[in-house]
Amino acid sequence: MQIHRFSSSSTLITKKPLYLWNLTIRSSVNGGFFAQSLETYSFMRHSGIHGNNFTFPLLLKACANLASIGDGTMLHAHLIHVGFESDVFVQTSLVDMYSKFSNLRASRQVFDETSTRSVISWNSMIAAYSRSFRVNEALKLFREMLGGGFEPNSSTFVSLLSGFADPTHGSLFQGRLLHGCLTKFQLHDDTPVENSLVQMYVNFGQIDSACSVFYAISEKTVISWTIMLGGYLKAGAVAKVFETFSQMRQNNVVLDKFVFVDIISSCIQLGNLFLGSSLHSLLLKTGLKYEDPIGCLLISMYSKCGDLLSARAVFDLLSEKSIYSWTSMISGYANAGYPREALSLFSMATQNNVRPNGAMLATAISACADLGSLSMRREIEAFIQQDGLASDSQVSTSLIHLYCKFGSIEKAEKVFNSMIHRDLAAWSSMMNGYAVHGMGEKTMNLFHEMQRSGIKPDGSVYASILLACSHSGLVEDGLEHFKNMQLDYGIVPTMVHYTCLVDILSRAGHLELALNTIQEMPTQFQSQAWAPFLSACRTYCDVELGEVANRCLLSSNPRNPVNHVLMANLYTSMGKWKEAAKVRSLIDDKGLVKEPGCSQL
Incomplete structure:
Protein backbone atom coordinates (compact mmCIF):
# COMPACT_ATOMS: atom_id res chain seq x y z
CA MET A 1 0.00 0.00 0.00
CA GLN A 2 1.22 3.41 -0.89
CA ILE A 3 1.40 6.17 1.71
CA HIS A 4 -0.38 9.18 0.26
CA ARG A 5 0.45 12.78 1.16
CA PHE A 6 -2.20 14.64 3.08
CA SER A 7 -4.09 17.59 1.74
CA SER A 8 -4.17 20.88 3.63
CA SER A 9 -6.88 19.45 5.88
CA SER A 10 -4.75 16.47 6.93
CA THR A 11 -4.09 17.94 10.35
CA LEU A 12 -7.78 17.76 11.16
CA ILE A 13 -8.09 14.23 9.65
CA THR A 14 -5.26 12.81 11.75
CA LYS A 15 -7.03 13.79 14.97
CA LYS A 16 -9.94 11.41 14.26
CA PRO A 17 -10.30 8.49 16.68
CA LEU A 18 -10.18 4.89 15.44
CA TYR A 19 -13.97 4.36 15.37
CA LEU A 20 -14.38 7.33 12.98
CA TRP A 21 -11.68 5.96 10.68
CA ASN A 22 -13.48 2.62 10.72
CA LEU A 23 -16.79 4.24 9.85
CA THR A 24 -15.16 6.04 6.92
CA ILE A 25 -13.56 2.82 5.63
CA ARG A 26 -16.80 0.86 6.05
CA SER A 27 -18.70 3.53 4.12
CA SER A 28 -16.17 3.37 1.28
CA VAL A 29 -16.24 -0.44 1.09
CA ASN A 30 -20.04 -0.66 1.27
CA GLY A 31 -20.28 1.97 -1.46
CA GLY A 32 -17.90 0.04 -3.71
CA PHE A 33 -15.09 2.58 -3.41
CA PHE A 34 -12.47 -0.03 -2.64
CA ALA A 35 -9.39 1.91 -3.73
CA GLN A 36 -10.54 4.85 -1.64
CA SER A 37 -10.82 2.64 1.45
CA LEU A 38 -7.17 1.58 1.02
CA GLU A 39 -6.11 5.20 0.61
CA THR A 40 -7.99 6.06 3.79
CA TYR A 41 -6.10 3.39 5.67
CA SER A 42 -2.82 4.78 4.33
CA PHE A 43 -3.75 8.16 5.82
CA MET A 44 -4.74 6.41 9.02
CA ARG A 45 -1.38 4.63 9.32
CA HIS A 46 0.47 7.84 8.54
CA SER A 47 -1.28 9.43 11.52
CA GLY A 48 0.06 6.68 13.79
CA ILE A 49 -3.14 4.65 14.14
CA HIS A 50 -3.44 1.04 12.95
CA GLY A 51 -6.58 -1.02 12.40
CA ASN A 52 -8.33 -3.61 14.53
CA ASN A 53 -10.50 -6.69 13.96
CA PHE A 54 -13.19 -4.39 12.52
CA THR A 55 -10.87 -2.58 10.10
CA PHE A 56 -8.91 -5.48 8.61
CA PRO A 57 -11.83 -7.59 7.31
CA LEU A 58 -13.10 -4.51 5.46
CA LEU A 59 -9.68 -3.81 3.95
CA LEU A 60 -9.18 -7.46 2.96
CA LYS A 61 -12.57 -7.37 1.23
CA ALA A 62 -11.44 -4.26 -0.66
CA CYS A 63 -8.24 -6.02 -1.79
CA ALA A 64 -10.25 -9.02 -2.96
CA ASN A 65 -12.62 -6.88 -5.01
CA LEU A 66 -9.74 -4.95 -6.54
CA ALA A 67 -7.93 -8.24 -7.30
CA SER A 68 -4.90 -6.51 -5.80
CA ILE A 69 -2.62 -9.35 -4.70
CA GLY A 70 0.17 -6.96 -3.79
CA ASP A 71 -1.95 -4.87 -1.42
CA GLY A 72 -3.51 -8.05 0.02
CA THR A 73 -0.20 -9.67 0.93
CA MET A 74 1.17 -6.40 2.33
CA LEU A 75 -1.94 -6.01 4.46
CA HIS A 76 -1.57 -9.61 5.65
CA ALA A 77 2.01 -8.92 6.73
CA HIS A 78 0.93 -5.72 8.46
CA LEU A 79 -1.89 -7.31 10.48
CA ILE A 80 0.54 -10.04 11.64
CA HIS A 81 2.92 -7.29 12.73
CA VAL A 82 0.25 -5.60 14.83
CA GLY A 83 -0.98 -8.91 16.30
CA PHE A 84 -4.35 -9.64 14.64
CA GLU A 85 -3.41 -12.82 12.75
CA LEU A 94 -7.97 -13.81 4.75
CA VAL A 95 -9.28 -17.21 3.63
CA ASP A 96 -11.92 -15.49 1.52
CA MET A 97 -9.46 -12.99 0.03
CA TYR A 98 -6.90 -15.60 -1.01
CA SER A 99 -9.62 -17.80 -2.53
CA LYS A 100 -10.73 -14.89 -4.69
CA PHE A 101 -7.12 -14.54 -5.77
CA SER A 102 -7.41 -18.25 -6.80
CA ASN A 103 -4.69 -19.02 -4.25
CA LEU A 104 -6.29 -21.98 -2.50
CA ARG A 105 -2.98 -23.06 -0.98
CA ALA A 106 -2.72 -19.78 0.95
CA SER A 107 -6.40 -19.98 1.91
CA ARG A 108 -5.96 -23.49 3.29
CA GLN A 109 -2.77 -22.53 5.12
CA VAL A 110 -4.54 -19.69 6.92
CA PHE A 111 -7.50 -21.98 7.68
CA ASP A 112 -5.26 -24.75 9.06
CA GLU A 113 -3.48 -22.22 11.28
CA THR A 114 -6.80 -21.04 12.75
CA SER A 115 -6.77 -22.05 16.42
CA THR A 116 -10.42 -21.31 17.18
CA ARG A 117 -12.75 -22.18 14.30
CA SER A 118 -16.36 -21.16 13.94
CA VAL A 119 -19.04 -22.14 11.45
CA ILE A 120 -18.09 -18.97 9.56
CA SER A 121 -14.49 -20.21 9.27
CA TRP A 122 -15.59 -23.57 7.89
CA ASN A 123 -18.04 -21.91 5.50
CA SER A 124 -15.34 -19.59 4.21
CA MET A 125 -12.98 -22.45 3.33
CA ILE A 126 -15.78 -24.56 1.86
CA ALA A 127 -16.80 -21.56 -0.27
CA ALA A 128 -13.19 -21.20 -1.43
CA TYR A 129 -13.15 -24.79 -2.72
CA SER A 130 -16.62 -24.49 -4.27
CA ARG A 131 -15.69 -21.25 -6.01
CA SER A 132 -12.93 -23.16 -7.79
CA PHE A 133 -15.33 -26.08 -8.54
CA ARG A 134 -13.28 -28.43 -6.35
CA VAL A 135 -16.39 -30.23 -5.19
CA ASN A 136 -14.67 -33.27 -3.70
CA GLU A 137 -12.41 -31.13 -1.46
CA ALA A 138 -15.40 -29.03 -0.39
CA LEU A 139 -17.41 -32.13 0.54
CA LYS A 140 -14.44 -33.64 2.38
CA LEU A 141 -14.12 -30.46 4.44
CA PHE A 142 -17.86 -30.52 5.04
CA ARG A 143 -17.57 -34.04 6.51
CA GLU A 144 -14.70 -32.84 8.73
CA MET A 145 -16.88 -29.96 9.85
CA LEU A 146 -19.67 -32.33 10.85
CA GLY A 147 -17.16 -34.61 12.56
CA GLY A 148 -15.91 -31.65 14.58
CA GLY A 149 -19.38 -31.10 16.03
CA PHE A 150 -20.24 -28.00 14.01
CA GLU A 151 -23.78 -27.67 12.71
CA PRO A 152 -23.99 -26.31 9.14
CA ASN A 153 -26.23 -23.38 8.30
CA SER A 154 -27.81 -22.09 5.10
CA SER A 155 -24.55 -20.44 3.99
CA THR A 156 -22.80 -23.81 4.20
CA PHE A 157 -25.21 -25.44 1.76
CA VAL A 158 -25.39 -22.43 -0.56
CA SER A 159 -21.58 -22.60 -0.86
CA LEU A 160 -21.55 -26.37 -1.38
CA LEU A 161 -24.27 -26.29 -4.02
CA SER A 162 -22.56 -23.43 -5.88
CA GLY A 163 -19.71 -25.85 -6.65
CA PHE A 164 -22.04 -27.64 -9.08
CA ALA A 165 -22.24 -24.59 -11.37
CA ASP A 166 -19.98 -26.63 -13.66
CA PRO A 167 -21.49 -30.13 -13.38
CA THR A 168 -18.40 -31.76 -14.92
CA HIS A 169 -16.62 -31.28 -11.57
CA GLY A 170 -19.27 -33.04 -9.51
CA SER A 171 -21.96 -35.66 -9.79
CA LEU A 172 -25.73 -35.68 -9.53
CA PHE A 173 -25.42 -38.34 -6.82
CA GLN A 174 -23.37 -35.91 -4.67
CA GLY A 175 -25.96 -33.20 -5.26
CA ARG A 176 -28.80 -35.46 -4.20
CA LEU A 177 -26.88 -36.43 -1.03
CA LEU A 178 -26.63 -32.74 -0.15
CA HIS A 179 -30.36 -32.39 -0.80
CA GLY A 180 -31.02 -35.13 1.75
CA CYS A 181 -28.53 -33.64 4.19
CA LEU A 182 -30.04 -30.16 4.19
CA THR A 183 -33.46 -31.74 4.75
CA LYS A 184 -31.99 -33.50 7.78
CA PHE A 185 -30.84 -30.16 9.19
CA GLN A 186 -34.28 -28.68 8.44
CA LEU A 187 -32.94 -26.08 6.02
CA HIS A 188 -35.22 -27.10 3.13
CA ASP A 189 -37.52 -24.15 3.90
CA ASP A 190 -34.72 -21.59 3.55
CA THR A 191 -35.24 -19.69 0.24
CA PRO A 192 -31.55 -19.06 -0.63
CA VAL A 193 -30.80 -22.77 -0.04
CA GLU A 194 -33.82 -23.83 -2.11
CA ASN A 195 -32.76 -21.47 -4.90
CA SER A 196 -29.29 -23.05 -4.89
CA LEU A 197 -30.86 -26.51 -4.96
CA VAL A 198 -33.03 -25.61 -7.96
CA GLN A 199 -29.96 -24.21 -9.73
CA MET A 200 -28.01 -27.39 -9.01
CA TYR A 201 -30.71 -29.56 -10.60
CA VAL A 202 -30.94 -27.17 -13.57
CA ASN A 203 -27.17 -27.46 -14.09
CA PHE A 204 -27.51 -31.24 -14.30
CA GLY A 205 -30.48 -30.95 -16.67
CA GLN A 206 -32.84 -32.47 -14.11
CA ILE A 207 -35.79 -30.18 -14.87
CA ASP A 208 -38.41 -32.33 -13.14
CA SER A 209 -36.41 -32.36 -9.89
CA ALA A 210 -35.75 -28.62 -10.20
CA CYS A 211 -39.46 -28.02 -10.78
CA SER A 212 -40.39 -30.13 -7.75
CA VAL A 213 -38.12 -28.09 -5.46
CA PHE A 214 -39.18 -24.79 -7.07
CA TYR A 215 -42.91 -25.24 -6.48
CA ALA A 216 -42.22 -26.27 -2.87
CA ILE A 217 -40.59 -22.89 -2.14
CA SER A 218 -43.01 -21.03 0.12
CA GLU A 219 -41.51 -17.58 -0.42
CA LYS A 220 -40.33 -17.38 -4.02
CA THR A 221 -38.15 -14.41 -4.89
CA VAL A 222 -37.45 -13.02 -8.35
CA ILE A 223 -34.22 -15.05 -8.19
CA SER A 224 -36.25 -18.25 -7.72
CA TRP A 225 -38.36 -17.48 -10.77
CA THR A 226 -35.35 -16.46 -12.87
CA ILE A 227 -33.51 -19.72 -12.11
CA MET A 228 -36.54 -21.71 -13.23
CA LEU A 229 -36.92 -19.62 -16.40
CA GLY A 230 -33.27 -20.25 -17.19
CA GLY A 231 -33.72 -23.97 -16.56
CA TYR A 232 -36.59 -24.28 -19.02
CA LEU A 233 -34.68 -22.17 -21.55
CA LYS A 234 -31.59 -24.37 -21.23
CA ALA A 235 -33.77 -27.47 -21.75
CA GLY A 236 -35.35 -25.94 -24.86
CA ALA A 237 -38.81 -25.96 -23.25
CA VAL A 238 -39.76 -22.54 -24.59
CA ALA A 239 -43.48 -23.02 -23.97
CA LYS A 240 -42.70 -23.66 -20.28
CA VAL A 241 -40.64 -20.47 -20.15
CA PHE A 242 -43.65 -18.38 -21.18
CA GLU A 243 -45.99 -20.36 -18.93
CA THR A 244 -43.71 -19.66 -15.95
CA PHE A 245 -43.41 -16.03 -17.00
CA SER A 246 -47.22 -15.72 -16.98
CA GLN A 247 -47.28 -17.17 -13.47
CA MET A 248 -44.71 -14.58 -12.41
CA ARG A 249 -46.92 -11.76 -13.64
CA GLN A 250 -49.97 -13.26 -11.94
CA ASN A 251 -47.98 -13.30 -8.70
CA ASN A 252 -46.97 -9.64 -9.21
CA VAL A 253 -43.26 -10.44 -9.20
CA VAL A 254 -41.19 -7.34 -9.96
CA LEU A 255 -39.42 -7.98 -13.26
CA ASP A 256 -35.72 -7.22 -13.58
CA LYS A 257 -33.30 -7.33 -16.50
CA PHE A 258 -32.32 -10.94 -15.80
CA VAL A 259 -35.92 -12.05 -16.31
CA PHE A 260 -36.04 -10.21 -19.64
CA VAL A 261 -32.75 -11.79 -20.74
CA ASP A 262 -34.33 -15.25 -20.42
CA ILE A 263 -37.70 -14.32 -21.87
CA ILE A 264 -36.28 -12.45 -24.89
CA SER A 265 -33.84 -15.32 -25.50
CA SER A 266 -36.83 -17.67 -25.57
CA CYS A 267 -38.59 -15.40 -28.02
CA ILE A 268 -35.50 -15.54 -30.28
CA GLN A 269 -35.88 -19.33 -30.39
CA LEU A 270 -39.56 -19.02 -31.32
CA GLY A 271 -39.09 -16.29 -33.92
CA ASN A 272 -42.55 -14.87 -33.09
CA LEU A 273 -42.64 -11.18 -34.02
CA PHE A 274 -45.95 -10.38 -32.29
CA LEU A 275 -44.77 -11.95 -29.04
CA GLY A 276 -41.40 -10.22 -29.37
CA SER A 277 -42.88 -6.76 -29.89
CA SER A 278 -45.23 -7.34 -26.93
CA LEU A 279 -42.24 -8.15 -24.73
CA HIS A 280 -40.51 -5.03 -25.99
CA SER A 281 -43.53 -2.95 -24.95
CA LEU A 282 -43.54 -4.57 -21.50
CA LEU A 283 -39.81 -3.84 -21.19
CA LEU A 284 -40.44 -0.15 -21.90
CA LYS A 285 -43.31 -0.14 -19.42
CA THR A 286 -41.08 -1.43 -16.62
CA GLY A 287 -38.62 1.40 -17.27
CA LEU A 288 -35.60 -0.82 -17.93
CA LYS A 289 -32.95 0.64 -20.21
CA TYR A 290 -31.46 -0.87 -23.36
CA GLU A 291 -28.21 -1.70 -21.60
CA ASP A 292 -26.31 -4.86 -22.53
CA PRO A 293 -27.32 -7.57 -22.93
CA ILE A 294 -30.95 -6.38 -23.31
CA GLY A 295 -30.19 -4.18 -26.32
CA CYS A 296 -28.25 -6.92 -28.12
CA LEU A 297 -31.00 -9.46 -27.46
CA LEU A 298 -33.70 -7.14 -28.81
CA ILE A 299 -31.66 -6.60 -31.98
CA SER A 300 -31.19 -10.36 -32.35
CA MET A 301 -34.87 -11.00 -31.66
CA TYR A 302 -36.15 -8.59 -34.30
CA SER A 303 -33.54 -9.83 -36.78
CA LYS A 304 -34.58 -13.45 -36.19
CA CYS A 305 -38.21 -12.46 -36.72
CA GLY A 306 -37.31 -10.81 -40.03
CA ASP A 307 -38.03 -7.26 -38.84
CA LEU A 308 -34.71 -5.59 -39.63
CA LEU A 309 -36.24 -2.10 -39.49
CA SER A 310 -37.16 -2.56 -35.81
CA ALA A 311 -33.78 -4.17 -35.12
CA ARG A 312 -32.04 -1.14 -36.63
CA ALA A 313 -34.34 1.23 -34.70
CA VAL A 314 -33.29 -0.40 -31.41
CA PHE A 315 -29.65 -0.24 -32.49
CA ASP A 316 -29.90 3.46 -33.35
CA LEU A 317 -31.56 4.20 -29.99
CA LEU A 318 -28.66 2.77 -27.99
CA SER A 319 -26.90 5.67 -26.32
CA GLU A 320 -23.73 3.64 -25.88
CA LYS A 321 -23.12 1.04 -28.56
CA SER A 322 -20.89 -1.78 -27.35
CA ILE A 323 -19.01 -4.09 -29.66
CA TYR A 324 -21.68 -6.69 -28.91
CA SER A 325 -24.50 -4.45 -30.15
CA TRP A 326 -22.54 -3.65 -33.33
CA THR A 327 -21.93 -7.36 -33.87
CA SER A 328 -25.61 -8.22 -33.25
CA MET A 329 -26.80 -5.75 -35.89
CA ILE A 330 -24.14 -6.75 -38.42
CA SER A 331 -25.02 -10.40 -37.83
CA GLY A 332 -28.71 -9.58 -38.24
CA TYR A 333 -28.10 -8.14 -41.71
CA ALA A 334 -25.74 -10.94 -42.73
CA ASN A 335 -28.03 -13.79 -41.60
CA ALA A 336 -31.05 -12.21 -43.29
CA GLY A 337 -29.24 -12.14 -46.64
CA TYR A 338 -28.18 -8.49 -46.70
CA PRO A 339 -24.38 -8.74 -46.94
CA ARG A 340 -23.99 -5.25 -48.42
CA GLU A 341 -25.76 -3.64 -45.45
CA ALA A 342 -23.77 -5.82 -43.03
CA LEU A 343 -20.46 -4.68 -44.53
CA SER A 344 -21.61 -1.06 -44.64
CA LEU A 345 -22.34 -1.20 -40.90
CA PHE A 346 -19.00 -2.91 -40.29
CA SER A 347 -17.26 0.00 -42.04
CA MET A 348 -19.29 2.44 -39.93
CA ALA A 349 -18.17 0.65 -36.77
CA THR A 350 -14.50 0.91 -37.68
CA GLN A 351 -14.97 4.59 -38.57
CA ASN A 352 -16.39 5.09 -35.06
CA ASN A 353 -13.13 3.68 -33.63
CA LEU A 371 -21.31 -10.57 -51.47
CA GLY A 372 -18.18 -11.64 -53.34
CA SER A 373 -16.50 -8.28 -52.76
CA LEU A 374 -12.75 -8.48 -53.45
CA SER A 375 -12.08 -4.93 -52.19
CA MET A 376 -13.87 -5.61 -48.90
CA ARG A 377 -12.01 -8.88 -48.57
CA ARG A 378 -8.68 -7.03 -48.75
CA GLU A 379 -9.88 -4.47 -46.19
CA ILE A 380 -10.90 -7.23 -43.75
CA GLU A 381 -7.60 -9.06 -44.29
CA ALA A 382 -5.81 -5.84 -43.33
CA PHE A 383 -7.86 -5.63 -40.10
CA ILE A 384 -6.98 -9.20 -39.22
CA GLN A 385 -3.27 -8.60 -39.66
CA GLN A 386 -3.39 -5.24 -37.88
CA ASP A 387 -5.23 -6.52 -34.79
CA GLY A 388 -3.46 -9.88 -34.64
CA LEU A 389 -6.67 -11.90 -34.90
CA ALA A 390 -5.36 -14.43 -37.41
CA SER A 391 -5.20 -17.07 -34.66
CA ASP A 392 -8.82 -16.55 -33.56
CA SER A 393 -10.72 -19.77 -34.34
CA GLN A 394 -13.91 -17.97 -35.45
CA VAL A 395 -11.94 -15.70 -37.76
CA SER A 396 -9.92 -18.59 -39.19
CA THR A 397 -13.04 -20.67 -39.86
CA SER A 398 -14.73 -17.74 -41.61
CA LEU A 399 -11.59 -17.11 -43.67
CA ILE A 400 -11.60 -20.74 -44.83
CA HIS A 401 -15.20 -20.28 -46.00
CA LEU A 402 -14.32 -16.96 -47.67
CA TYR A 403 -11.30 -18.28 -49.56
CA CYS A 404 -13.22 -21.36 -50.71
CA LYS A 405 -16.03 -19.12 -51.94
CA PHE A 406 -13.47 -17.12 -53.95
CA GLY A 407 -11.95 -20.33 -55.27
CA SER A 408 -8.68 -19.82 -53.38
CA ILE A 409 -8.41 -23.37 -52.04
CA GLU A 410 -4.68 -23.08 -51.39
CA LYS A 411 -5.22 -20.02 -49.16
CA ALA A 412 -7.99 -21.84 -47.31
CA GLU A 413 -5.67 -24.81 -46.76
CA LYS A 414 -2.96 -22.49 -45.47
CA VAL A 415 -5.33 -20.99 -42.88
CA PHE A 416 -6.63 -24.43 -41.89
CA ASN A 417 -3.14 -25.90 -41.50
CA SER A 418 -2.02 -22.93 -39.38
CA MET A 419 -4.80 -23.50 -36.83
CA ILE A 420 -3.47 -24.97 -33.58
CA HIS A 421 -6.89 -25.90 -32.17
CA ARG A 422 -9.39 -26.95 -34.83
CA ASP A 423 -12.99 -27.24 -33.72
CA LEU A 424 -15.79 -28.98 -35.59
CA ALA A 425 -16.71 -25.80 -37.47
CA ALA A 426 -13.18 -25.48 -38.91
CA TRP A 427 -13.09 -29.10 -40.11
CA SER A 428 -16.57 -28.77 -41.57
CA SER A 429 -15.74 -25.54 -43.39
CA MET A 430 -12.62 -26.99 -45.03
CA MET A 431 -14.41 -30.20 -46.02
CA ASN A 432 -17.27 -28.21 -47.51
CA GLY A 433 -14.76 -26.17 -49.53
CA TYR A 434 -13.23 -29.33 -50.96
CA ALA A 435 -16.67 -30.82 -51.66
CA VAL A 436 -18.01 -27.77 -53.49
CA SER A 453 -8.31 -36.57 -33.98
CA GLY A 454 -11.36 -37.50 -31.90
CA ILE A 455 -13.78 -34.92 -33.30
CA LYS A 456 -17.34 -36.23 -33.60
CA PRO A 457 -18.97 -35.32 -36.95
CA ASP A 458 -22.36 -33.62 -37.16
CA GLY A 459 -25.00 -33.22 -39.85
CA SER A 460 -23.11 -30.40 -41.61
CA VAL A 461 -19.99 -32.55 -41.97
CA TYR A 462 -21.98 -35.40 -43.47
CA ALA A 463 -23.70 -32.97 -45.85
CA SER A 464 -20.22 -32.07 -47.14
CA ILE A 465 -19.27 -35.75 -47.38
CA LEU A 466 -22.38 -36.60 -49.40
CA LEU A 467 -21.86 -33.55 -51.62
CA ALA A 468 -18.29 -34.69 -52.32
CA CYS A 469 -19.51 -38.19 -53.14
CA SER A 470 -22.06 -36.70 -55.52
CA HIS A 471 -19.55 -34.52 -57.38
CA SER A 472 -16.96 -37.30 -57.53
CA GLY A 473 -19.28 -40.14 -58.51
CA LEU A 474 -18.55 -42.14 -55.32
CA VAL A 475 -21.86 -43.98 -55.16
CA GLU A 476 -20.89 -46.81 -52.80
CA ASP A 477 -19.12 -44.40 -50.43
CA GLY A 478 -22.12 -42.07 -50.44
CA LEU A 479 -24.57 -44.84 -49.56
CA GLU A 480 -22.24 -46.10 -46.84
CA HIS A 481 -21.84 -42.66 -45.25
CA PHE A 482 -25.60 -42.00 -45.42
CA LYS A 483 -26.15 -45.21 -43.46
CA ASN A 484 -23.26 -44.68 -41.01
CA MET A 485 -24.27 -41.18 -39.99
CA GLN A 486 -27.54 -42.60 -38.69
CA LEU A 487 -26.25 -45.84 -37.16
CA ASP A 488 -22.95 -44.59 -35.70
CA TYR A 489 -23.84 -41.03 -34.67
CA GLY A 490 -27.64 -40.96 -34.51
CA ILE A 491 -27.86 -38.08 -37.01
CA VAL A 492 -31.38 -37.74 -38.42
CA PRO A 493 -31.19 -37.00 -42.18
CA THR A 494 -32.37 -33.57 -43.24
CA HIS A 510 -29.30 -45.26 -60.91
CA LEU A 511 -32.60 -43.55 -61.69
CA GLU A 512 -34.91 -46.30 -60.43
CA LEU A 513 -33.08 -46.41 -57.10
CA ALA A 514 -33.14 -42.60 -56.91
CA LEU A 515 -36.90 -42.65 -57.54
CA ASN A 516 -37.43 -45.20 -54.76
CA THR A 517 -35.32 -43.03 -52.41
CA ILE A 518 -37.50 -39.98 -53.14
CA GLN A 519 -40.71 -41.91 -52.59
CA GLU A 520 -39.44 -43.31 -49.26
CA MET A 521 -38.14 -40.04 -47.82
CA PRO A 522 -40.33 -37.80 -45.61
CA THR A 523 -43.02 -36.03 -47.65
CA GLN A 524 -41.84 -32.53 -46.72
CA PHE A 525 -38.45 -33.20 -48.33
CA GLN A 526 -39.66 -34.70 -51.61
CA SER A 527 -40.35 -31.43 -53.46
CA GLN A 528 -36.67 -30.44 -53.24
CA ALA A 529 -35.43 -33.80 -54.53
CA TRP A 530 -37.45 -33.93 -57.77
CA ALA A 531 -35.50 -31.17 -59.56
CA PRO A 532 -32.05 -32.88 -59.50
CA PHE A 533 -33.78 -36.13 -60.42
CA LEU A 534 -35.44 -34.50 -63.44
CA SER A 535 -32.09 -33.07 -64.55
CA ALA A 536 -30.61 -36.58 -64.41
CA CYS A 537 -33.51 -37.89 -66.45
CA ARG A 538 -32.52 -35.42 -69.16
CA THR A 539 -28.87 -36.51 -68.95
CA TYR A 540 -29.83 -40.18 -69.35
CA CYS A 541 -32.68 -39.45 -71.81
CA ASP A 542 -35.32 -41.18 -69.66
CA VAL A 543 -38.56 -39.44 -70.67
CA SER A 556 -45.93 -29.50 -55.29
CA ASN A 557 -44.94 -26.18 -56.92
CA PRO A 558 -47.01 -25.37 -60.02
CA ARG A 559 -45.92 -21.70 -60.18
CA ASN A 560 -42.18 -22.38 -60.51
CA PRO A 561 -41.17 -21.79 -64.17
CA VAL A 562 -37.87 -23.66 -63.67
CA ASN A 563 -39.77 -26.94 -63.38
CA HIS A 564 -41.42 -26.38 -66.78
CA VAL A 565 -38.08 -25.41 -68.31
CA LEU A 566 -36.41 -28.62 -67.05
CA MET A 567 -39.13 -30.74 -68.63
CA ALA A 568 -39.00 -28.79 -71.89
CA ASN A 569 -35.24 -29.32 -72.03
CA LEU A 570 -35.74 -33.05 -71.48
CA TYR A 571 -38.14 -33.26 -74.45
CA THR A 572 -35.77 -31.18 -76.58
CA SER A 573 -32.83 -33.49 -75.80
CA MET A 574 -34.94 -36.43 -77.02
CA GLY A 575 -35.97 -34.61 -80.20
CA LYS A 576 -39.60 -34.32 -79.06
CA TRP A 577 -40.02 -30.78 -80.32
CA LYS A 578 -43.81 -30.82 -80.24
CA GLU A 579 -43.95 -31.80 -76.57
CA ALA A 580 -41.21 -29.26 -75.71
CA ALA A 581 -43.15 -26.47 -77.43
CA LYS A 582 -46.31 -27.46 -75.57
CA VAL A 583 -44.55 -27.23 -72.19
CA ARG A 584 -42.98 -23.85 -73.05
CA SER A 585 -46.38 -22.53 -74.12
CA LEU A 586 -47.67 -23.41 -70.65
CA ILE A 587 -45.11 -20.98 -69.23
CA ASP A 588 -46.61 -18.15 -71.33
CA ASP A 589 -50.23 -19.22 -70.71
CA LYS A 590 -49.74 -19.24 -66.92
CA GLY A 591 -47.82 -15.95 -66.98
CA LEU A 592 -44.74 -17.54 -65.44
CA VAL A 593 -41.48 -15.67 -65.87
CA LYS A 594 -38.07 -17.29 -65.49
CA GLU A 595 -35.60 -14.97 -63.77
CA PRO A 596 -32.63 -14.21 -66.03
CA GLY A 597 -29.22 -15.39 -64.89
CA CYS A 598 -26.81 -12.82 -63.51
CA SER A 599 -23.40 -12.54 -61.93
CA GLN A 600 -22.08 -10.18 -59.27
CA LEU A 601 -18.60 -8.74 -59.57
Missing part, protein backbone atom coordinates in the same frame (compact mmCIF):
# COMPACT_ATOMS: atom_id res chain seq x y z
CA SER A 86 -5.21 -15.02 15.32
CA ASP A 87 -8.52 -13.16 15.26
CA VAL A 88 -11.25 -15.43 13.85
CA PHE A 89 -12.90 -12.64 11.82
CA VAL A 90 -9.59 -11.57 10.31
CA GLN A 91 -8.62 -15.16 9.52
CA THR A 92 -11.95 -15.79 7.81
CA SER A 93 -11.48 -12.67 5.69
CA VAL A 354 -14.73 0.35 -32.70
CA ARG A 355 -11.99 -2.23 -32.65
CA PRO A 356 -13.44 -5.44 -34.17
CA ASN A 357 -13.18 -8.63 -32.13
CA GLY A 358 -13.21 -12.17 -33.47
CA ALA A 359 -17.00 -12.51 -33.57
CA MET A 360 -17.52 -9.23 -35.45
CA LEU A 361 -14.79 -10.01 -37.96
CA ALA A 362 -16.10 -13.53 -38.50
CA THR A 363 -19.56 -12.12 -39.28
CA ALA A 364 -18.09 -9.51 -41.64
CA ILE A 365 -16.02 -12.18 -43.40
CA SER A 366 -19.13 -14.33 -43.94
CA ALA A 367 -20.96 -11.32 -45.39
CA CYS A 368 -17.99 -10.61 -47.63
CA ALA A 369 -18.08 -14.21 -48.88
CA ASP A 370 -21.79 -13.89 -49.69
CA HIS A 437 -14.94 -27.77 -55.75
CA GLY A 438 -15.32 -31.47 -56.54
CA MET A 439 -12.28 -32.62 -54.55
CA GLY A 440 -13.81 -35.85 -53.32
CA GLU A 441 -10.59 -37.58 -52.36
CA LYS A 442 -9.36 -34.61 -50.29
CA THR A 443 -12.75 -34.38 -48.59
CA MET A 444 -12.62 -38.04 -47.58
CA ASN A 445 -9.02 -37.85 -46.40
CA LEU A 446 -9.83 -34.83 -44.24
CA PHE A 447 -12.90 -36.59 -42.83
CA HIS A 448 -10.82 -39.60 -41.77
CA GLU A 449 -8.17 -37.29 -40.27
CA MET A 450 -10.89 -35.51 -38.28
CA GLN A 451 -12.17 -38.84 -36.94
CA ARG A 452 -8.66 -39.86 -35.90
CA MET A 495 -33.52 -32.31 -46.61
CA VAL A 496 -29.90 -31.55 -47.55
CA HIS A 497 -28.81 -35.15 -46.87
CA TYR A 498 -31.70 -36.66 -48.81
CA THR A 499 -31.18 -34.30 -51.75
CA CYS A 500 -27.48 -35.18 -51.87
CA LEU A 501 -28.31 -38.88 -51.78
CA VAL A 502 -30.75 -38.52 -54.69
CA ASP A 503 -28.13 -36.51 -56.58
CA ILE A 504 -25.49 -39.23 -55.98
CA LEU A 505 -27.76 -41.93 -57.40
CA SER A 506 -29.12 -39.79 -60.24
CA ARG A 507 -25.72 -38.60 -61.47
CA ALA A 508 -24.52 -42.23 -61.58
CA GLY A 509 -27.56 -43.24 -63.65
CA GLU A 544 -40.85 -41.82 -68.77
CA LEU A 545 -39.27 -41.20 -65.38
CA GLY A 546 -38.86 -37.53 -66.28
CA GLU A 547 -42.62 -37.22 -66.77
CA VAL A 548 -43.18 -38.87 -63.37
CA ALA A 549 -40.84 -36.33 -61.77
CA ASN A 550 -42.47 -33.45 -63.66
CA ARG A 551 -45.97 -34.40 -62.48
CA CYS A 552 -44.75 -34.49 -58.88
CA LEU A 553 -42.94 -31.18 -59.27
CA LEU A 554 -45.97 -29.44 -60.76
CA SER A 555 -48.26 -30.77 -58.04
